[in-house]
Amino acid sequence: MQLPESRSLRRKEEALNRKKVRRSGRQEAGLTVKRTELLDYLWQVQNEHGHIRSEDIAAVSRALNISTIEVEGVISFYHFFHRRPSGEFTIYLNNSPVSECKGFERVKEAFEMATGGNFNGVDPSGQWGLFETACIGLSDMEPSALINFFPFTNLNSLKVKDVIARLKQGALPGEICDPVPDHIRSVPGGEKTILLRDYDPGCALAVLRRRSPESVLEDIRRSGLRGMGGAYFPTGLKWAACRNDPKSPKYIFCNADEGEPGTFKDRVLMNSLPGLMLEGMAIAGYVVGSANGTIYLRGEYTWLKDKLQNTIDRFRKMNLLGTNICGIEGFNFDIRLQLGAGAYVCGEETAMLNSLEGKRGEPRNKRYFPTERGYLQKPTVINNVETFCAAARIIQLGVDQYLQTGRPASPGTKLLSVSGDCRLPGIYEIEWGTTVREILEKCEADRPYFVQVSGPSGECISMDEFDRAISMDDLVSGGSIMIFSRSRNILDILRNFNRFFKHESCGLCTPCRAGNFILEKKLNLFAAHLAHPSDVEDIRSWGKIMKLTCRCGLGKTAPNALLTAQEKFPEYFESIVAQNPDRLSKGFSLKDAVREYDRFSS
Amino acid sequence: MSKAKMKTNGQAGNTTEKEPAQITITIDGREIRTEAGRNLVRVANENDIFIPSLCYFEHIEPPLGTCRVCTCKINGVAGPACTESVKEGMVVEASTEELADARNAIVEMMFSEGNHFCPGCQKSGDCDLQHMAYELGLRQTRFPHLFKDRLIDFNPQRMIMEHNRCIKCGRCVKEVFTDDGLAVFSFRYRGNETRVGIDYGQEAKLTDRQARDAMNLCPTGAIIVRGELHARPFGERRFDLQSVQKKKPVEDPRITLPAEKKTIATVSLAGCFGCHMSLLDIDLKLMDLVEIVELNKSPLNDIKEFTKQCDIGLIEGGCCNADNVEVLREFRRKCDVLVAFGECALWGGVPSMRNTIPLGECLEEAYLNCITSMPDECAVPYHDDLPKILDKVYACSEIVEIDYFIPGCPPDANHIWKSVLSLISGAQLPVLYSEFKYD
Numbered sequence A: 001m002q003l004p005e006s007r008s009l010r011r012k013e014e015a016l017n018r019k020k021v022r023r024s025g026r027q028e029a030g031l032t033v034k035r036t037e038l039l040d041y042l043w044q045v046q047n048e049h050g051h052i053r054s055e056d057i058a059a060v061s062r063a064l065n066i067s068t069i070e071v072e073g074v075i076s077f078y079h080f081f082h083r084r085p086s087g088e089f090t091i092y093l094n095n096s097p098v099s100e101c102k103g104f105e106r107v108k109e110a111f112e113m114a115t116g117g118n119f120n121g122v123d124p125s126g127q128w129g130l131f132e133t134a135c136i137g138l139s140d141m142e143p144s145a146l147i148n149f150f151p152f153t154n155l156n157s158l159k160v161k162d163v164i165a166r167l168k169q170g171a172l173p174g175e176i177c178d179p180v181p182d183h184i185r186s187v188p189g190g191e192k193t194i195l196l197r198d199y200d201p202g203c204a205l206a207v208l209r210r211r212s213p214e215s216v217l218e219d220i221r222r223s224g225l226r227g228m229g230g231a232y233f234p235t236g237l238k239w240a241a242c243r244n245d246p247k248s249p250k251y252i253f254c255n256a257d258e259g260e261p262g263t264f265k266d267r268v269l270m271n272s273l274p275g276l277m278l279e280g281m282a283i284a285g286y287v288v289g290s291a292n293g294t295i296y297l298r299g300e301y302t303w304l305k306d307k308l309q310n311t312i313d314r315f316r317k318m319n320l321l322g323t324n325i326c327g328i329e330g331f332n333f334d335i336r337l338q339l340g341a342g343a344y345v346c347g348e349e350t351a352m353l354n355s356l357e358g359k360r361g362e363p364r365n366k367r368y369f370p371t372e373r374g375y376l377q378k379p380t381v382i383n384n385v386e387t388f389c390a391a392a393r394i395i396q397l398g399v400d401q402y403l404q405t406g407r408p409a410s411p412g413t414k415l416l417s418v419s420g421d422c423r424l425p426g427i428y429e430i431e432w433g434t435t436v437r438e439i440l441e442k443c444e445a446d447r448p449y450f451v452q453v454s455g456p457s458g459e460c461i462s463m464d465e466f467d468r469a470i471s472m473d474d475l476v477s478g479g480s481i482m483i484f485s486r487s488r489n490i491l492d493i494l495r496n497f498n499r500f501f502k503h504e505s506c507g508l509c510t511p512c513r514a515g516n517f518i519l520e521k522k523l524n525l526f527a528a529h530l531a532h533p534s535d536v537e538d539i540r541s542w543g544k545i546m547k548l549t550c551r552c553g554l555g556k557t558a559p560n561a562l563l564t565a566q567e568k569f570p571e572y573f574e575s576i577v578a579q580n581p582d583r584l585s586k587g588f589s590l591k592d593a594v595r596e597y598d599r600f601s602s
Numbered sequence B: 001m002s003k004a005k006m007k008t009n010g011q012a013g014n015t016t017e018k019e020p021a022q023i024t025i026t027i028d029g030r031e032i033r034t035e036a037g038r039n040l041v042r043v044a045n046e047n048d049i050f051i052p053s054l055c056y057f058e059h060i061e062p063p064l065g066t067c068r069v070c071t072c073k074i075n076g077v078a079g080p081a082c083t084e085s086v087k088e089g090m091v092v093e094a095s096t097e098e099l100a101d102a103r104n105a106i107v108e109m110m111f112s113e114g115n116h117f118c119p120g121c122q123k124s125g126d127c128d129l130q131h132m133a134y135e136l137g138l139r140q141t142r143f144p145h146l147f148k149d150r151l152i153d154f155n156p157q158r159m160i161m162e163h164n165r166c167i168k169c170g171r172c173v174k175e176v177f178t179d180d181g182l183a184v185f186s187f188r189y190r191g192n193e194t195r196v197g198i199d200y201g202q203e204a205k206l207t208d209r210q211a212r213d214a215m216n217l218c219p220t221g222a223i224i225v226r227g228e229l230h231a232r233p234f235g236e237r238r239f240d241l242q243s244v245q246k247k248k249p250v251e252d253p254r255i256t257l258p259a260e261k262k263t264i265a266t267v268s269l270a271g272c273f274g275c276h277m278s279l280l281d282i283d284l285k286l287m288d289l290v291e292i293v294e295l296n297k298s299p300l301n302d303i304k305e306f307t308k309q310c311d312i313g314l315i316e317g318g319c320c321n322a323d324n325v326e327v328l329r330e331f332r333r334k335c336d337v338l339v340a341f342g343e344c345a346l347w348g349g350v351p352s353m354r355n356t357i358p359l360g361e362c363l364e365e366a367y368l369n370c371i372t373s374m375p376d377e378c379a380v381p382y383h384d385d386l387p388k389i390l391d392k393v394y395a396c397s398e399i400v401e402i403d404y405f406i407p408g409c410p411p412d413a414n415h416i417w418k419s420v421l422s423l424i425s426g427a428q429l430p431v432l433y434s435e436f437k438y439d
């Protein structure tokens, strides 16, 4: 991250914000907000006062003519919104399994010791708010935390003490936060590098001068480009559907919510190639006939916001955004930034649409595609950051060069976020078809044993499968590889994933809301060494029920890691269940059950 | 594509508008002719193919699709039936074993997720959730009960929000508005913390009629309007007597009793003896009972110790203390078949109301901090002669393997009788809809 240019400005801003937090409230008169701007408004009061006060809720519900409970419903959906003061310094410590492996517990203790507060609350002085949060997209530098949304990476107890001491002395988080390097470790090389090659602003958009929207769409279709957000929907089809829909206006959204733990490729793309993403969005606008682009940036990446905004401003000046872009008559496109507020499920496209409309980020029923009825029921294209970047490269470099890379069945390249037990965590641009083993060698993995592909919602693989290829027809990867060595406890990893889903479920449908909670109870039996072989069987069949019945991808994929782990590490599960189960003892230990009562023995 | 469209066309259109097209769809291999655009759940149920539904409410459009109880495979893809309008050529799988099992599981999940103490609920007998479980014949849930601590919100002027009973169907959220068009309910929080929030100010603006409608809209007893629900005797409530499914009447099978009398033992653990009382309610059949079985250890004959290996053990009540656990394990050893009867034995029942609160807090409240306890003069009873209290009340099946379950609080006398008779004779005596109860 580059700080110097805006350093003094930010310093002033932060100082001002801090003062405002202390100052007691003043009532805004004649507030005007649109429902679609609700999140922005809530961010604004949250930043100003450290929490959202009842009078803010009253004001905004009056302005929107909705009941206060509806606003409360929206606020409580997002974990970065607080209804009580969240501290002058709000600290979010990442509790992903990678962080746990790298010393989360010690760092957590260190924060509590240094600040005098306890986690998931604010210390008595009101200065320090300590909260755990799911992966913040810095898996290559764990344990990491956000302090007032500025990144602090590679933490250990000494560093925590030092950071807190400096904050106490008056330093600002924005001044002392850590730079976030891209850690680009490897690219295919030469002409085969597609995404992470040199970039000139406008390189892709310039091509449009010679091209009709139809022919651009044809290129995207011919390239076989598929969505890189994890669902792999053919991008050409999506754009065509939106283009052919008679309704207008149309909208383009860039999904920069990157919530899948262990994934940070979009962060790197936005940090090093923000312009490429903007060009991809503009190309989509050109193809489908839309003038409105929005980037839905996850709250965890607030620190990237200025950079993106600056790039957008620069693009406008360069006539790469705005009206008659690149001198092409009638090619108008502009981009706005929307900040999320902490909810993994908002990465699901229909949940994102609800969130953008100022509602709770609940996924919609799958009656319509967003390309039919999306944002405000209008045709909408939603693509991942990497998808837009790849689309821009395809137009810039030409389809034919693109088709030279990868495999015939899955051409092109893919960014992988590699983290966990390896010497070189970071970003690897690979050609589709690369094997897991090659990646493990490149990143110098340390005795890899349990490899989680595509984050908690993906699948895990064991050593037997390291020769599988990352590709559409074998092991599809949404963009992350988490490596766990022999010394890690599989059950701990799985319980972490389960906790994540339990917390991040939108809570709308029964099998996900209750199912993840129920699986947690089962996993607790394993942890207490009380599980029976029948419990392994139960998990298998219950996981299948969730996959069959949940409304959205979150619930459908939540049991994946658990199911694949059972399949691939049977000997591990055998070793942790009761050896001679009988009808007399199920998952129950009398000794444990009376422990609490025994407290009263004296 | 949507029913909404059809509807509005119908309303706005003139009377000469043509009839909706007749189409053919296939459910479970059966061809069904119906009007295009109608709701799939309704079409199926009218044609005697029972698809359970809970969040689905005819007048809410678009359908909510939250509970997932109606999951079917539609044109090969699993999804809720209630959000589908029928289209020409639609192929639906509704009754495969996998789907039926998954749907049962979801209703079971609702019972294990909420805290549903049916005998204490104003809506019992009129509750859609309970009804659906009756229709599906659910005896017990396969899932552990979660016993999450939840509030009962007495703040609203006329309503009581019983969060223990809410299944988050979303009906109230989508449908209950004041005359000014403001929502009265909204979901709050997310994940397993999700609950329905009620806006006190807006609630006060509802008319009495609107408030009552909201209560009736709620499929469970989560929304209660004070003074509006009066207990009605069994038999006069909505779902007491008749199943909505047309089932072929089953004839009672011929019963042949074994040559040798079977021995039965019974016990009441953490229960109220209500199940045993219900057992006595079989009236004259008690005479038959002593003819065909021999009672061993049981409170009915006051035999305190097992004198031999028994064929059947009937367990009332769950386990709240160490003694219960010992007795239950002894029953498992001494009885070939164990039957848990009554809600307490099945999942904890009324005694498990304490499970949402840690044991320590319960004891402190009861013995140390209660208004009648004198400072410095009270203690939590603890003595070698007293059985130790468990951290929570356990279902029998959490401790030993249980072979059969008879639901009810208490179970209907005939249900118990028929089950015992079935076990003794090996015949399958059908239990009537009206005998299958949770309250």
Ligand SMILES: Cc1cc2nc3c(=O)[nH]c(=O)nc-3n(C[C@H](O)[C@H](O)[C@H](O)COP(=O)(O)O)c2cc1C
Pocket: A226, A227, A228, A229, A230, A231, A232, A233, A255, A256, A257, A258, A259, A260, A344, A345, A346, A347, A348, A349, A350, A382, A383, A384, A385, A387, A388, A552, A553, A554
């Ligand atoms: C629970 C859940 C979370 C998701 N999170 C993301 C995400 O963070 N970023 C993303 O690009 N796609 C995410 N997706 C996938 C999106 O729904 C959608 O498929 C994607 O944004 C489409 O873009 P693409 O076709 O370019 O991949 C998520 C899906 C689910 C079900």
Ligand code: SF4
Pocket: A345, A362, A363, A504, A505, A506, A507, A508, A509, A510, A512, A513, A550, A551, A552, A553, A554, A555, A556
């Ligand atoms: S599967 Fe989970 S996250 Fe998705 S809609 Fe259902 S409850 Fe919400």
Ligand code: SF4
Pocket: B165, B166, B167, B168, B169, B170, B171, B172, B173, B196, B217, B218, B219, B220, B222, B223
């Ligand atoms: S209160 Fe009733 S109507 Fe509202 S969501 Fe809960 S169960 Fe449904």
Ligand code: FES
Pocket: B052, B053, B054, B055, B056, B064, B065, B066, B067, B068, B069, B070, B071, B080, B081, B082, B083
């Ligand atoms: S009845 Fe269909 S999802 Fe609830």
